[in-house]
Amino acid sequence: MKIYFHPDFLKHYAFDPAAEPGRLEPALAALERKYPLHEPQSAVEDDILLVHTPRHWLSIAKDQLLHHTALLAAGAAKAAAETAAGGEHAFALCRPPGHHASSDSCWGFCYYNNIAVAVSSLLDRKMIDSALIVDFDLHFGDGTANIFKRNDAVFFWHSRESAPTLFLEALENDLEKYNPNIIAVSAGFDRGVDDWGGMLNIKHYHRIGALLARSARQKCGNRLFAVLEGGYNPRALAANIEAFLQGMEEE
Ligand SMILES: [Zn+2]
Numbered sequence: 001m002k003i004y005f006h007p008d009f010l011k012h013y014a015f016d017p018a019a020e021p022g023r024l025e026p027a028l029a030a031l032e033r034k035y036p037l038h039e040p041q042s043a044v045e046d047d048i049l050l051v052h053t054p055r056h057w058l059s060i061a062k063d064q065l066l067h068h069t070a071l072l073a074a075g076a077a078k079a080a081a082e083t084a085a086g087g088e089h090a091f092a093l094c095r096p097p098g099h100h101a102s103s104d105s106c107w108g109f110c111y112y113n114n115i116a117v118a119v120s121s122l123l124d125r126k127m128i129d130s131a132l133i134v135d136f137d138l139h140f141g142d143g144t145a146n147i148f149k150r151n152d153a154v155f156f157w158h159s160r161e162s163a164p165t166l167f168l169e170a171l172e173n174d175l176e177k178y179n180p181n182i183i184a185v186s187a188g189f190d191r192g193v194d195d196w197g198g199m200l201n202i203k204h205y206h207r208i209g210a211l212l213a214r215s216a217r218q219k220c221g222n223r224l225f226a227v228l229e230g231g232y233n234p235r236a237l238a239a240n241i242e243a244f245l246q247g248m249e250e251e
Helices: 026-034 053-059 064-085 113-125 142-147 166-176 204-220 234-250
Strands: 003-004 090-092 130-133 154-157 183-187 224-228
Touching: 003 064, 003 234, 026 234, 064 090, 064 113, 064 224, 090 166, 090 204, 113 142, 113 183, 113 224, 142 166, 183 204, 204 234, 224 234
Parallel strands: 003 090, 090 224, 130 154, 130 183, 183 224
Antiparallel strands: none
């Protein structure tokens, strides 16, 4: 398991819940105890333009700190994807999140679509020829779905099930249906019992990690990575990320 993190993710780059001071510190402390952390390089313009318009790039670039942080987050996702392409699990502890960023617009505390940049970068370099993106955030990743809607090589999964058992069943059953080269995860923890969704506990997140790791082992040579999306209660976020990664490792 490789964890990608950059100290600049702690900076207050915007006024929104994802950029809130103190949001990532407990998760960072928890992961630091268990794993070596790897600093990602920033994504560059060519990476971003794989999925976004030049106009969108220019609109984000107006704000220097936001742009810097958003490029680092896309870079962390890209690094995690490259590690996963080699058969090792990876997680990007990063912000801003990305799954509400479409090609030419964004909302919901997202600016560049980190997971879309990461997957597109592997596809572009022919390191993979298909991907399954599993988005278990409370909110539908409309940006990701928009970006890949005409791309037959990328499948997008999200469930609106509001009961934990049904949610886990849906994930387990649906994972059987796909045969991707890699599983990319938009890991949003705002469905947590102590978060906005009030639904999933640490056992559920552990199970999600295990289901994804099992599927990756059986279907795509262990190629699995996850990128942080939502999750707004700092302590719960830390515990949920830890449980999810443990599930990935124990499978
Ligand atoms: Zn969300």
